[in-house]
Amino acid sequence: MKLATLKNNTPDGRLVLVSKDLARVADVSHLAPTLQYAIEHWPSLESALQDVDRALNNGSLDTALPFDPSAAAAPLPRTWQWLDGSCFLSHGELMQQAFQLEPIDDMERIPLVYQGAGDDFLGPCDDVVLPGDEYGIDFEGEFGVIVDEVPMGTTAEQALDHVRLITLLNDVSLRALGPREMKTGFGFVQAKPTTSFAAVAVTPDELGDAWRDGRIHLPLNVSWNGEWFGHPHAGAMNFGFHELIAHVAMNRRLSAGTVIGSGTVSNHDRSVGSACISERRAIEMIDFGEIRTGFMRFGDRVRISTTLPDGSELFGAIDQRVVAPPAT
């Protein structure tokens, strides 16, 4: 199933099912008003949602309406907990090599994760409003999972049973503010403003074989102002999502609806490009001894998407601009 949330002037929006071709939506608010509600009540809702989904996809649902991604919020417009990993080792290695950063102990053994702000996610076509474009505005193309309630102490072996949905996101980052916040040891606050999501979150079965080993074996396609930027493959994730979940649930319960991100997708093969600007800059530094690419400026647009092996769009694209605050 593909699920999305349409904006309706409430903080949590209105849940809909989206057809596999992303063309039509079915209202399911009589079953579950919001995605948060659906995740909290999944076992009792799943079969009724599947009935609507079948009718939507075989064309027998008279009430289906066209799907407009720009009317979509993030699948979860806000969540009680948002954790983001950095699980592609080639990304960290490039950053360390280019900028002579100290290596992080046990990076191959213990997942790197930061706690983010989940109170205010953006939809796929929403503008990213930032106070200035001098802070090194960057995108980070990532995959993520949305879990139901995960008890404290859940093991990696048990963790995948809690993955309800898979999602695609843009972890917007302000690179000029990151190094200082990292150096304090307290992690990112100002360096990680609000995160954006593709319209559609999908149940794992929508990925077929591409969902295995707790990883999403698909490329993540990024373009910046209409030009190809990269298509790294997410199968290279050093930890599976099951290991990420077990790591963060070691001594805490994860509420239903917790979102966990993979970190920017990155491969050792440089020909596939990157999913964030800072990695391209690191490669330039290594290859040319100088940085040739600037960060995003107001008005710039990033597009992030992924396709299944048959060429079909899975989540719909994140396609958004970064902009200044409206004049007051």
Next chain:
Amino acid sequence: MKLATLKNNTPDGRLVLVSKDLARVADVSHLAPTLQYAIEHWPSLESALQDVDRALNNGSLDTALPFDPSAAAAPLPRTWQWLDGSCFLSHGELMQQAFQLEPIDDMERIPLVYQGAGDDFLGPCDDVVLPGDEYGIDFEGEFGVIVDEVPMGTTAEQALDHVRLITLLNDVSLRALGPREMKTGFGFVQAKPTTSFAAVAVTPDELGDAWRDGRIHLPLNVSWNGEWFGHPHAGAMNFGFHELIAHVAMNRRLSAGTVIGSGTVSNHDRSVGSACISERRAIEMIDFGEIRTGFMRFGDRVRISTTLPDGSELFGAIDQRVVAPPAT
């Protein structure tokens, strides 16, 4: 006004008003079912809540019931965003001196803040369940504020208008896990399990003169297994809450109900003791060249409270044990 949330088997509990002497409660769920709702609708609710509060405190409310702190959840049992500062410089200085940590640049000028998990707060008498007591279990006695919606770019001058409530909290920390997480630069995840709150959150006017300069000019009293541990004064906070709010709202909107903590209360005057074990250990290291105090063990109890100058309890006490998970 003093507000509390009684447990009722729903995630957000049921809102009540508490009398100034903490003896009685008035149901206000007909006005606002939850504290989150009350904060989101404060301007339209405030005067109706004040009417009930007046009746509760002058004894004219027939429906008042006795207040049982053990029936209380955290005032906000969960919140969309939880940010915790480290705003008492003497704490950081002691830690740096004792354990030869690298000093943090600009610590006097830029507030240190980490993003925490706000999905699962504990009430004042709830047990803190942790997977083991070998992780250096520590308490941190702190004050915090609960804000209504804070727009991006709110200045320190504007910020105090958004402070709706003041609260007392125990930022439970696992010290064995902190240094590694700090060293990665990604900040705390495993080192900061769920946070506990005193039963009552109060409107700023309840503090009288003790609420000024965006600071809470009151001592924070801590005892551990019934023995005095410290009573440092929170007026020594290096940044006011207005500066903390402006720092975190620099490039993000804060949703109504965001909780912002002061960091463990700490004074340069060592005779007042400490509000966390790790600080006492740092002082022992400096004074004696060795650490003499261990961390909390399962079954240990911490009590955190504060009193107004007239001797009255302001928030009620946090009084809780750390325990192992129930046998399964």
